[in-house]
Amino acid sequence: MHHHGYLWTGPKQRFDDEALRRPPPPHPPPDSSSPELIQRHREVRAEFPVVDLPPLETAYWLIKPEKLIRGTWDEPKGAAAWFGERLAEYAPRFGSEAEREGRRLAGLVGSAAARLGWGGDVSHGCYLERPLFLSLALVCCSPNRSMPEVACPARALSARVRPAATPP
Structure with missing residues (x-):
């Protein structure tokens, strides 16, 4: 160790931008979700592993x-x-x-x-x-x-x- x-x-x-400080949910939001929510999920999924926060x-x-x-x-x-x-x-x-x-x-x-x-x-x-x-x-x-x-x-x-x- x-x-x-x-x-x-x-x-x-x-x-305080907690969305970028927590891993995204394992599954994307349903297709019926708002376009903003779908886009935010994509952003967090791409950014969380690499953001310095x-x-x-x-x-x-x-x-x-x-x-x-x-x-x-x-x-x-x-x-x-x-x-x-x-x-x-x-x-x-x-x-x-x-x-x-x-x-x-x-x-x-x-x-x-x-x-x-x-x-x-x-x-x-x-x-x-x-x-x-x-x-x-x-x-x-x-x-x-x-x-x-x-x-x-x-x-x-x-x-x-x-x-x-x-x-x-």
Whole structure:
């Protein structure tokens, strides 16, 4: 088992577009449905697997393109360290003082390491300067507990840790 890290920042309004954050229903709407509904289903079916928006269910990151992976680690400790580094990096931009508090951030990192240790996924989000939103995720892979049938999105795992992208 290994862990992939994901990071997304963007307008909260875009984050709230839940249709693009959830997989489409397995069957298209009936032919008798409105043309708008049929078209929206087609759009979501085409866009969900490739859109960079965080999925509503964390494990669905694994069906997204490999280019969205910000890092890969064999050990929970390394993945949790990356998570902590991202929290520290963005903390000055958090929407509230309470979210910036050091003990709170350390607690989130410790909790992330523990959850990854038993094979769970980690998902955390918070407001930056409004209207921006930050979403961080750590996803267990090969296999994932909630989606064991999904193959690893990374083709070449020889370079385990990829550098994190610079914040927008």
